[in-house]
Amino acid sequence: MGRINIVVAIVFILFAVLVLFLSEGIPVSQSAPLTLGTPLFPRMLSYGILILSAVLIFTNWHEARSEKKENRQRLFEQGQLRIVTIGLGIMVVGAVIMIFLGFIPSMLIMNLAYLVFFKVKSKMVLMLEPVLTTLLIYVVFNYLLTVPLPTGVLFY
Amino acid sequence: MFTNLLQGFISVFTNPAVFFFMLFGVVAGIIIGALPGLTSTMAMAVLLPVTFGMPPDVSFALLLSVFCGAIYGGSITAILINTPGTPSAAATTFDGYPLAMKGHAGKALATATIASSVGGLISVILLSTISPVLARMALKFAAPEYFALAVFGLSIIASISTRNLVKGLLAGFFGLIIATIGLDPISALPRFTFGRTELLGGVAFIPLMVGLFAIPQCLMEMESIFKQGEKPKDVKSELLTWKEIRHITPTIIKSSLLGAFIGAVPGAGGDIAAFTAYNEAKRFAKKGEQFGAGELKGIAAPESANNATTGGAMIPLLSLAVPGDSNTAVLLGGLIIMGLQPGPLLFSKQAELVNTIFATMFLANIFMGIIGLLGIRFFIKTLNIPKQIIVPIVLTLSVVGSYSMNNSVFDVFVTVAFGVIGYLMLKVDVIASPIVLAIILGPMAENNFRRALVMFDGSLSFLWTRPITIGFLTVAIFTIVSTILKQQIFKRGVSR
Numbered sequence: 001m002g003r004i005n006i007v008v009a010i011v012f013i014l015f016a017v018l019v020l021f022l023s024e025g026i027p028v029s030q031s032a033p034l035t036l037g038t039p040l041f042p043r044m045l046s047y048g049i050l051i052l053s054a055v056l057i058f059t060n061w062h063e064a065r066s067e068k069k070e071n072r073q074r075l076f077e078q079g080q081l082r083i084v085t086i087g088l089g090i091m092v093v094g095a096v097i098m099i100f101l102g103f104i105p106s107m108l109i110m111n112l113a114y115l116v117f118f119k120v121k122s123k124m125v126l127m128l129e130p131v132l133t134t135l136l137i138y139v140v141f142n143y144l145l146t147v148p149l150p151t152g153v154l155f156y
Numbered sequence: 157m158f159t160n161l162l163q164g165f166i167s168v169f170t171n172p173a174v175f176f177f178m179l180f181g182v183v184a185g186i187i188i189g190a191l192p193g194l195t196s197t198m199a200m201a202v203l204l205p206v207t208f209g210m211p212p213d214v215s216f217a218l219l220l221s222v223f224c225g226a227i228y229g230g231s232i233t234a235i236l237i238n239t240p241g242t243p244s245a246a247a248t249t250f251d252g253y254p255l256a257m258k259g260h261a262g263k264a265l266a267t268a269t270i271a272s273s274v275g276g277l278i279s280v281i282l283l284s285t286i287s288p289v290l291a292r293m294a295l296k297f298a299a300p301e302y303f304a305l306a307v308f309g310l311s312i313i314a315s316i317s318t319r320n321l322v323k324g325l326l327a328g329f330f331g332l333i334i335a336t337i338g339l340d341p342i343s344a345l346p347r348f349t350f351g352r353t354e355l356l357g358g359v360a361f362i363p364l365m366v367g368l369f370a371i372p373q374c375l376m377e378m379e380s381i382f383k384q385g386e387k388p389k390d391v392k393s394e395l396l397t398w399k400e401i402r403h404i405t406p407t408i409i410k411s412s413l414l415g416a417f418i419g420a421v422p423g424a425g426g427d428i429a430a431f432t433a434y435n436e437a438k439r440f441a442k443k444g445e446q447f448g449a450g451e452l453k454g455i456a457a458p459e460s461a462n463n464a465t466t467g468g469a470m471i472p473l474l475s476l477a478v479p480g481d482s483n484t485a486v487l488l489g490g491l492i493i494m495g496l497q498p499g500p501l502l503f504s505k506q507a508e509l510v511n512t513i514f515a516t517m518f519l520a521n522i523f524m525g526i527i528g529l530l531g532i533r534f535f536i537k538t539l540n541i542p543k544q545i546i547v548p549i550v551l552t553l554s555v556v557g558s559y560s561m562n563n564s565v566f567d568v569f570v571t572v573a574f575g576v577i578g579y580l581m582l583k584v585d586v587i588a589s590p591i592v593l594a595i596i597l598g599p600m601a602e603n604n605f606r607r608a609l610v611m612f613d614g615s616l617s618f619l620w621t622r623p624i625t626i627g628f629l630t631v632a633i634f635t636i637v638s639t640i641l642k643q644q645i646f647k648r649g650v651s652r
Contacts, residue, residue, distance in 0.1 A: 001585065004584050004585075005320075005323070005584075007584070008323065008326075008584050008586065009326075012326050012330070015330065015333075019333055019348075022348060023347075026345065026346075026347050026348075027345045027346075028345075037343075038340040038342075038343050038345045038347060039347070041336055041602050042333055042336045042347065042348070045329050045332050045333045045336070046333070048329050049326060049329045049330070049333075052322055052325050052326050052329065053326065055322050056322045056323065056326065059322065075583050075584070076583070077379075079382065080379050083378050083379055083382055084375050084378065084379070084579065087374070087375055087378045088371075088375070088572065088575065088576065091371075091551055091555070091572060091575075092569075092572055094555065095555060095565060095568040095569060095572065098555070098559075098565060098568070099565050103556075107552050107555070110548070110551070110552065110555075111548045111549075111552060114544075114547060114548040114551070115544065115545075115548060118378075118381055118543075118544040118547070120544050120545075125544075125545065129545055129548065129549075130548075133548065133549050133552050134552065137552060137553065137556055140191075141556055141560060145188070145199075147560045147563075148563060149556065149559070149560075150559070150565065
């Protein structure tokens with residue numbers, strides 16, 4: 001875990017540097033001397049992250065150096081990254097087409113895409129799951145809880 | 157007190173409408189609470205217009221039952237699919253989900269149900285007995301006390317980061333920075349909004365929570381779907397034994413009292429109460445109790461505390477007309493619409509209604525317990541549904557849940573973004589709960605620290621001159637130091 005922890009620390013350092021850079025653009029109010037100013041809190045937190053990341057690197061340095069190549073922990077097993085990317089991709093595509101097609105068609109497509117991706121063979125499941133899930137959620141949210149779900153810009 | 161409660165019971169049982177709407181409210185509340193993205197406040201706000209034509213006792217029976225049921229309902233999905241239905245159930249995932257994964261979902265749900273029910277009952281008893289005293293105490297809280305309470309809450313990050321304290325603290329700091337996105341509440345100047353109006357109010361909490369909890373879990377399930385030879389889990393529907401009930405009883409009582417007190421503090425809701433109670437239960441853990449790995453007390457503490465805030469939040473509302481949280485703000489609206497003025501005079505002028513409110517909350521918590529225990533067999537059936545079917549359902553609910561908070565597709569993308577962050581954090585063994593805790597408490601800490609500075613003309617003397625502030629800060633320091641010492645002792649033990 002030593003090497004992974006060092007990578008984690010580096011990612012957090014990059015994040016803190018980014019926050020420090022972006023905080024330069026935050027406007028400062030007139031009441032700044034008394035209320036510490038708008039950018040101060042995020043800056044203080046960024047310095048905190050830099051210190052903690054340094055501690056994480058320091059405490060894992062020895063372990064990371066002594067880790068043998070064959071013992072190094074891998075973040076992703078073979079094929080995992082592809083599975084996760086496709087899984088997330090389907091969700092993102094579902095959300096994007098929801099803007100155009102509305103809730104019902106987009107969620108029908110999203111659910112069906114997941115079932116196909118998971119290699120579900122049963123035709124019954126392929127037909128019923130997307131329809132039942134989408135319609136049940138739509139009825140509960142739209143009618144019972146009066147939460148308006150997107151209707152889409154194409155059919156509106 | 158008991159005469160008042162008895163009068164309330166009589167009016168509930170002699171009015172079938174009150175009784176019916178109370179039962180309906182409990183069931184509706186449980187369902188709404190279990191749906192990620194729908195909060196008790198939202199449910200009450202949706203139902204408020206429905207109550208306009210109802211008599212006050214019937215309308216309050218409905219609203220209060222929804223309130224109690226929804227707080228409990230959040231625990232069901234927190235335990236079964238690691239997705240807290242409401243923010244106050246976030247702490248329940250720490251031990252609820254691991255216990256469910258060990259095949260003891262029945263025990264986990266029974267613990268949550270009993271703890272929620274008892275927590276609610278204790279808070280109602282407190283509400284009907286010592287509400288004026290507690291309300292006066294809670295109103296002594298000004299900016300310095302709120303800041304200290306937030307710091308105390310944030311100190312919990314140390315105790316929940318058992319595997320690696322530094323990584324837990326890093327996650328907490330990351331969450332605190334995310335919490336600064338939006339308009340600065342003191343100067344109203346934008347921070348990290350990148351010109352997006354959606355970010356002016358900050359990162360919405362529900363999409364973030366759904367992203368950090370539900371999406372990574374679904375991605376991990378996807379990985380296991382494609383793994384060969386993965387066996388389905390054996391899920392038991394067994395409930396708690398008497399020994400286990402005795403084991404969790406002291407935790408439930410302590411957490412309920414803590415939850416009722418935190419609920420009475422305006423602005424501190426069920427989420428803060430749940431995290432605080434979890435931390436306290438963990439701090440006083442006995443040898444062999446493995447918090448974070450399916451410990452029953454780890455479910456009992458947050459669940460009793462968050463439901464105890466229901467009665468606690470009613471204390472300042474009824475006795476001083478000060479809403480303790482967003483739920484009671486909706487109730488205050490309801491009271492005013494009905495032409496009633498909460499405050500000390502309510503107890504003398506509308507004694508019958510006040511008694512009915514106490515009795516309704518009392519009975520709603522009992523029925524919630526009964527319905528919850530009866531429903532466990534049905535709830536755990538979700539764990540037997542094949543992953544190939546449950547994953548699309550959870551992801552659809554995640555999309556709807558994150559969208560429905562602000563009716564914004566932008567929030568769905570926020571969910572996806574935090575889903576990726578949560579998944580990567582899971583891979584590198586950084587826990588996500590400090591982020592949630594930091595986002596709840598970060599704005600409270602920053603705003604009140606800066607307000608306190610204004611109150612004290614830029615001096616930091618409020619940190620050592622106000623007794624309640626000193627008390628909270630001392631406990632916070634003690635929590636952090638004791639966690640570090642415990643971890644050091646544990647490490648030495650392991651290396652030996």
